[in-house]
Amino acid sequence: MALALVGLSGCSPADDSDIKRLALPIGSTDRxxxxxxxxxxxxxxxxxxxxxxxxxxxxxxxxxxRRSVDEVPSQVRYNLPIEALYTFAPVVIVAVFFFHTVTAQNSILEKVDNPDHTIEVVGSKWQWAFNYLDEPTVDGASVYDQGTPADLADLYLPVDESVRFNLMSPDVIHSFWVPEFYFKMDVVPGNGPQENSFDLTPTREGVFTGRCAELCGLYHSRMLFKVHVVSRAEYDQHLQDLREQGNIGAPQGSVKAKQIAGLDDVEEEEN
Ligand SMILES: [Cu+2]
Structure with a gap:
């Protein structure tokens, strides 16, 4: 125990060395x-x-x-205290893991009172759309980023500002995953209580790759996106660019997502 503590206490999630981060990427949110x-x-x-x-x-x-040829060491069978220990010790270990997992999960999923931004994440076969709901244009509609498997979607986030993500899917279950956020959550189709939502505040500028972490169909592996954590000024500029490009509205699925070379030749049973 002492050895493990000494050996691992030098580890930090901000360290440059992969080994000292115990193989996690550099952490990038308040969670x-x-x-x-x-x-x-x-x-x-x-x-x-x-x-x-x-x-x-x-x-x-x-x-x-066994110390000599003639003498067999004492054999222990049906020893109640030892068998009780075999049962009890793993239960204690699992209970400790369970307790810490639930407490960590509760802190990670805690909602902030008034998030600075609300972004609707739409995962569809097989791409992502990001609707910046609280940044209305003149006519009250939001702007959006949307990708295709050939041209990955971009998600822009301002650093050090809280964001609420609402996860939507028009078709099957996807999963929103950004490894640097140490976080993923299922994107479940349908409206109602199954609509997932989470809050976080990005704490480090950078470009990260996001993925779909739920096997959702033929082109699941190409369901990637780029997360750009930028300054507030760059974020505002990006939304302004989207407005000028005419990306106005809140698409509920990526229409272009099916434009993949070769996909036309493939029979789709689901549709
Ligand atoms: Cu997916």
């Missing part, structure tokens, strides 16, 4: 620390259990080894 602590704590617990179990095994092998 990533919760996942980081869960991840680090899990590694410490796993190492502690590993050292304890293997330590006891090696100790038993040496201490209770």
């Amino acid at each position: 990533t620390d919760y996942v980081w602590n869960l991840w680090l704590g899990a590694w410490i617990a796993v190492l502690a259990v590993f050292l304890l179990v293997f330590g006891l095994m090696v100790y038993a092998m040496i201490r209770y080894r």
